[in-house]
Amino acid sequence: MSVSDTTPKPGDDSLLDVEKNAARDGVLTRPSLEMPKKANSGAGLISRLTARDGETYSVDYEKHPRWYRRLLEAGVEGNGVKAVFFTCLLNLLxxxxxxxxxxxxxxxxxxxxxxxxxxxxxxxxxxxxxxxxxxxxxxxxxxxxxxxxxxxxxxxxxxxxxxxxxxxxxxxxxxxxxxxxxxxxxxxxxxxxxxxxxxxxxxxxxxxxxxxxxxxxxxxxxxxxxxxxxxxxxxxxxxxxxxxxxxxxxxxxxxxxxxxxxxxxxxxxxxxxxxxxxxxxxxxxxxxxxxxxxxxxxxxxxxxxxxxxxxxxxxxxxxxxxxxxxxxxxxxxxxxxxxxxxxxxxxxxxxxxxxxxxxxxCFDAVTILELVAFRKMDYTTFDHAIWNVGRKLPLGVAALGASICSMGLVVPGMAAPWYTGPIAKTTGDNEFEMGFAVMALCYLLFRWIEIRVHGHL
Incomplete structure (x- = not known):
């Protein structure tokens, strides 16, 4: 599997076809990080926090505001960290x-x-x-x-x-x-x-x-x-x-x-x-x-x-x-x-x-079920171009609704210094187990309904 250099215009519907064709050919396609030039695109912080449908932020150094470039020149980081788990977990915590x-x-x-x-x-x-x-x-x-x-x-x-x-x-x-x-x-x-x-x-x-x-x-x-x-x-x-x-x-x-x-x-x-x-x-x-x-x-x-x-x-x-x-x-x-x-x-x-x-x-239960049950472990169903296009994204009701329903057993199963629920008084703190199970069952039902109503993943 390799990364395609295909660079369709951000927000263009043709991006969906490009990704589908690439996925069928065994190629993982990622949209270009190049943002279309526009007037005053680098002026101020607000311009860095807004994007049109399908746009992604530019990685072009010259497009950054002057104050931001000075921070980068001083060594301030704008990205994340590389894969280091063993070392960062070896601490006192x-x-x-x-x-x-x-x-x-x-x-x-x-x-x-x-x-x-x-x-x-x-x-x-x-x-x-x-x-x-x-x-x-x-x-x-x-x-x-x-x-x-x-x-x-x-x-x-x-x-x-x-x-x-x-x-x-x-x-x-x-x-x-x-x-x-x-x-x-x-x-x-x-x-x-x-x-x-x-x-x-x-x-x-x-x-x-x-x-x-x-x-x-x-x-x-x-x-x-x-x-x-x-x-x-x-x-x-x-x-x-x-x-x-x-x-x-x-x-x-x-x-x-x-x-x-x-x-x-x-x-x-x-x-x-x-x-x-x-x-x-x-x-x-x-x-x-x-x-x-x-x-x-x-x-x-x-x-x-x-x-x-x-x-x-x-x-x-x-x-x-x-x-x-x-x-x-x-x-x-x-x-x-x-x-x-x-x-x-x-x-x-x-x-x-x-x-x-x-x-x-609850978060892990929803994430794993979404990938396994609804997306069939197909990572090409994650479309980069719709990250900020609300009408093409899920409603979010399934995940939130399942979370609310799970509270019905989570709260009684809590055993913390500030509160002990009636179930926890007998069994001990089992909020994690209760939350995980109820969240999973409710999300399976609610997400199925959400897909049927919304018409897409």
Whole structure:
């Protein structure tokens, strides 16, 4: 399979025929990124945020406004990052997530490790599967799925949810980084100052461009891994001092398993953002799936289990304690929120993972069903030229309606520090399982009706 150089005019209906013919001949066609010239096309930010039906933004350097070109010359990045999963997942964040199993849910270490492994093996499948679509379509995850599922306007709902999820993970990482700096510099660096330093370093790296980020993530896993080995070597002898805990109950297993699902399955909202940089010629989807699946497992799972081991020994070891415009907006949100989360770390992490697990499970269920049941695994049905043509996109009612229906069982199945539903009082937190199942069944029916009414995918 290769990429065609065919460059029909953006918005032209002939593009549909070109793509269909190319698909029949075994050629994946992508529309040109060239935007037709028009008066004052580069004047101001508004011109960069508007496009006529079927238009895509230009990658021509000279068409950018002068202020934007100066930012690019300074090294500010306007694109995404390349496919790096193993390295970017090798960080401290899984450790406090694993900590919740023994310290928060009262499980013994053996049961915690088994729950982590089992739910990780299961919930890494959806995001790895969804990531293969980026290689086939050349579109990022939310562009690839949401404009096909949520329509032109209702798509704002999953977009905001995904933005909140990514910001939440950044926030948690900032808290962990800030507390680590404070622990290494007692008396001179407070956790609040450490959080600010962590956020500013992350801001600087994010502005350097995808090549710099790729270089950063290619090599920073080495000092991260060395630091983890040193930490385990210094305090590892205390890990055997695990507290005695009875065998895990079904409620504990389901509740903590839901948190693990919330950790892994949320990658489904960004998986294709990494694989769009994979050359589709000669690259097997199975190979991409296996690489992504193993990356999800190999990096975080051992750290999750390490976190469970650390938390299991905490009671017995008294000396242990627990795109550039949007980047600045995110930073302004993260720092004050991180201060608050740091004050109530365990409760904040539990609330965050439990809530995002629900919406991410629903999103993954809809995405997989749309591709498998309605598009028959045919990636050529994703038409690039209609990305902003509302009349040719789905209404979005099926996905939103299925989400609303699933709330009928999700809310009673929730078990969070701020609310416990009647079902969860007996079974434990099962909102993820409830949401995934109900969402899938409702979406199959509603999407079938939507296609019949709308007349097309």
């Amino acid at each position: 899984p450790i406090p997530t694993g900590l919740l199993a023994t310290l928060g849910y009262g499980m013994n270490f053996r049961d915690a490790a088994l729950v982590i492994l089992f739910f990780a093996l299961l919930t890494c499948i959806p995001p790895a599967f969804m990531g293969t679509g980026g290689m086939e379509t050349g579109m990022r995850q939310l562009v690839q799925q949401d404009t096909r599922l949520g329509g032109r306007y209702l798509v704002v709902v999953p977009l905001l949810l995904n933005a909140a999820t990514v910001t939440g993970f950044c926030l948690l990482s900032a808290v962990v980084g800030g507390q680590s700096l404070a622990a290494l510099n007692p008396g001179s660096v407070s956790p609040s100052i450490g959080i600010v330093i962590t956020c500013l370093v992350a801001l600087a790296v994010s502005l350097l461009g995808f090549k710099a980020v790729h270089f950063w993530e290619r090599w920073t896993w080495i000092p991260s891994l060395i630091s983890l080995f040193i930490a385990v070597g210094c305090g590892g002898h205390n890990l055997r001092l695990q507290v005695d805990a009875p065998p895990a109950t079904a409620s504990q297993v389901i509740s903590y398993g839901c948190l693990i699902a919330g950790y892994f399955i949320t990658f489904g909202g960004t998986s294709s953002d990494y694989t769009i940089y994979q050359n589709p010629a000669g690259v097997s989807k199975i190979r991409v799936f296996v690489c992504m699946y193993l990356s999800f497992l190999v990096s975080p799972v051992p750290l999750l289990i390490l976190g469970a081991a650390v938390a299991g020994a905490v009671p017995n070891v008294p000396t242990w304690v627990p795109r550039f415009v949007s980047i600045f907006i995110t930073l302004a949100i993260m720092i004050p929120c991180a201060f608050k989360v740091a004050e109530e770390w365990e409760e904040g992490l539990t609330n965050f993972l439990s809530v995002i697990g629900y919406w991410a499970g």
